[in-house]
Amino acid sequence: MPPIGSAFPVLLGLTGEGCKIPGPDNGAPGAARFEAQDVACIRGERPVFSGVSFSLEPGGALALVGANGAGKSSLLRILAGLLGRAGGTLRWDGAPLDDDWPAHRSRLHYVGHLDAVKPTLTATETLDGWAHLRGRARAEAGALAALGIEDLADVPGRYLSAGQRRRLALARLLATPAPLWLLDEPTVTLDAEATARVAAMIARHRSDGGMAVVATHGELALEGARRLDLDRHAIAADALLAGDETGAGPEPEHEAW
Amino acid sequence: MFFRLVGRELTLAVRGGIGSLMAVVFFVLAVTLFPLGVGPELGLLSRIAPGVVWVAALLAALLSLDRLFVADHEDGSLELLMLGALPLEFVVLAKTAAHWLTTGLPLAAAAPVLAILLNMSVDGLVVLVVSLLLGTPLLSLIGAVGAALTVSLRxxxxxIALLVLPLYVPVLIFGVGAVEGAVLDVGVRANLSILAGGLVGALVLGPLAAAAALRMTAE
Structure with missing residues (x-):
């Protein structure tokens, strides 16, 4: 339940740049660490993964890999606060996220599989609408240009191709600054040129002190990113059935992190 | 931010074209059919007028509910609304307000013309508009809860109709009661006060319940 008090400046129309949302709203250098410890996920009745731990510093990136159904999207949704987790803790700068989800939401961008492009709104209107949702008067200039779709600014969403809609969804990352990017297979439907643009965007974001968690099947170049293989954290169904405690979860992986 | 969201919803509704006016069109058509079906007997028409107008308004509001959150759910906008700075309760309130502005308000505006068609007295006509102005936002708010609960269903x-209709019944009873009170000149205040009280309650509870339902479906 978000604190109601924080909504009032918003409701009274004191929007625009003057309306500060709690927490940092850009990737200032020296910003916080983002940590996850022993995160577990259950979907329906089915355990998906457990014992997922990582730590990200400013400039860091984490590549989520794993087979289809390994839980990449679920982990990203857990990190965004859209999905409850079955166990574990998430921390930003040492403080548990459960204490203040509204602040966490203001410092992350989540780009899922759906593009959230309305058929009747133009690209500019779509982008500005997203910026409004984050308490800003309008989107930063240049967000469309960074993805090579500046000439589509006045084209309604219904005339955009799948790849163009995807580019527009990714332009959201630049429309309002946020230190943490959670990207779920961002380059699906994108051509090689756009994929390179996205890779450059992420690199730029990291060099500015931002962080990124990216689910990928390897088509996106993420230099120096840590890899988190969710297949290693999968909970084997037969191990659960056997009730074998030592086999139930994966051995904690002592990898790079 | 709240009003920007309302504005955005209204833009979407306007650009959505005739689809968003369907509720009003249905309302007008349904009510106009009654004199044709029942026959031109003025006494009978004026007796059934309050009920006919209110039932048609209620069904028209119901008809327009299923798209309230579904479109945003299908294209991923709902997740962004949840991640935005505006608490989800106020997002629901903004969307419901936009829903009322595009369905309930036009219904109330069209009602006097239709009431004349049904030979309603001028006193009844005024109270009809007032009761619709109080009652249709209530229908939108209650409906938002039903729409939120069923958002992930194909x-x-x-x-929605099954979930929401039992809650619509009191609105119908007191709405019609107010209009009949005016027509028969037995006082309208009690019925209108109950409608107003229900509206205040729904303004607070509706968004809370709908937001909770939406959070559940996000899981």
Whole structure:
């Protein structure tokens, strides 16, 4: 339940740049660490993964890999606060996220599989609408240009191709600054040129002190990113059935992190 | 931010074209059919007028509910709304307000013309508009809860009707009661006060319940 008090400046129309949302709203250098410890996920009745731990510093990136159904999207949704987790803790700068989800939401961008492009709104209107949702008067200039779709600014969403809609969804990352990017297979439907643009965007974001968690099947170049293989954290169904405690979860992986 | 969201919803509704006016069109058509079906007997028409107008308004509001959150759910906008700075309760309130502005308000505006068609007295006509102005936002707020609960279902329309109709019944009873009170000159205040009280309660509870339902479906 978000604190109601924080909504009032918003409701009274004191929007625009003057309306500060709690927490940092850009990737200032020296910003916080983002940590996850022993995160577990259950979907329906089915355990998906457990014992997922990582730590990200400013400039860091984490590549989520794993087979289809390994839980990449679920982990990203857990990190965004859209999905409850079955166990574990998430921390930003040492403080548990459960204490203040509204602040966490203001410092992350989540780009899922759906593009959230309305058929009747133009690209500019779509982008500005997203910026409004984050308490800003309008989107930063240049967000469309960074993805090579500046000439589509006045084209309604219904005339955009799948790849163009995807580019527009990714332009959201630049429309309002946020230190943490959670990207779920961002380059699906994108051509090689756009994929390179996205890779450059992420690199730029990291060099500015931002962080990124990216689910990928390897088509996106993420230099120096840590890899988190969710297949290693999968909970084997037969191990659960056997009730074998030592086999139930994966051995904690002592990898790079 | 709240009003920007309302504005955005209104833009979407306007650009959505005739689809968003369907509720009003249905309302007008349904009410106009009654004199044709029942016959031109003025006494009978004026006796059934309050009920006919209110039932048609209620069904028209119901008809327009299933798209309230479904479109945003399907294209991923709902997740962004949840991640935005505006608490989800106020997002629901903004969307419901926009829903009322595009369905309830036009219904109340069209009602006097239709009431004349049904030979309603001028006193009844005024109270009819007032009761619709109080009652249609209530219908939108209650409906938002049903729409939020069924947002992830493919064909949620029928289920919304089942969920929401029992809660619509009191609105109908007191709405019609107010108009009949005016026509028969037995006082309208009690019925209108109950409608107003219900509206205040729904303004607070509706968004809370709908937001909780939406959070559940996000899981």
């Amino acid at each position: 064909r949620g329309g029928a289920l």
